[in-house]
Amino acid sequence: MKKNLFITLIISALGALTFFFYERSQAPSRVYEIGESLDSLNHVVVYYNGGMGNVSGRNTSPDGYNIGLKYQCVEFVKRYYYEHYKHKMPNAYGNAIDFFDKRLVDGQLNAERDLIQYTNPSKSKPKVGDLIIMDATFSNEYGHVVIVSKVTTDEVEIIQQNAGNPDHPRDVFDLDFDEGNWEIDNGRILGWLRMRKSDGL
Structure with missing residues (x-):
């Protein structure tokens, strides 16, 4: 009985140490200010949000288009598409996970976006510029959406806003x-969305 208790305590201690060092590795290297520029893609800036659930107001375009809640992941990708492609989504609202319509088959038009x-x-x-949509997790029911910033034969680089550690806006x-x-190769990735003109439609 004592042996089992001892083993349980050792396992718990090892788990706590692993979590501690993981958390430290995820900690920012310095203090960031909310709204601070972290990176950019085609001159569209990624801003620091201050915390996954933080909201600093709503960003709308001069003509009233809803870009999103500052500085959530959705706000960055919609701002990028609005500023770089002049693209407005027919459905201007929704969380990241709502961008992916699971009823559609590969290559169909997502009419809401x-x-x-x-x-x-x-x-x-x-392709560069595609939106990648990630599924919800136990700790994040809203999902996550990012932009493809580079593609090679065997890797995809993405740029993102409100991903956690502000030291790493790319992955x-x-x-x-x-x-x-x-x-x-990521179990959370549901798929990607692309501008229609990219496919010559």
Whole structure:
């Protein structure tokens, strides 16, 4: 009995130490100010949000288009599409997870976003500028949405806002090609959305 208790205490201690060092590795290297510029893609800036659930008001365009809650992940991707592509989504609201319509098959038009939707895996390789939608988790029911900033034969780089550690607004995922399908190697990724003109539609 005492032996089992001892083993349980050792396992608990190791778990606590692992969590402690993981949290320290995720901690920012310095203090950031809310609204501080962290990175940019095509001159569209990624801002620091101050915390995953923080909201600093709503960002709207001069003509009244809802860009999103500052400085959430949705606000960045919609601001990028509005400023870089002059694109307005027919449905200007919703959380990140709402961007992906699970009823659609690979390559169909997502009418609410006026973007072509691809599933993960897909017949279509991700392209720079695509939106990648990530599923909800136990600690984040709203999902996450990012922009593809670079693509190689075996990797996809993304840029994101409100991802956690502000030291790292970019991340890289492995990209696999198997039996005619492209798959981004991350279990949370539902798929990606693309401007219609990119496919010549």
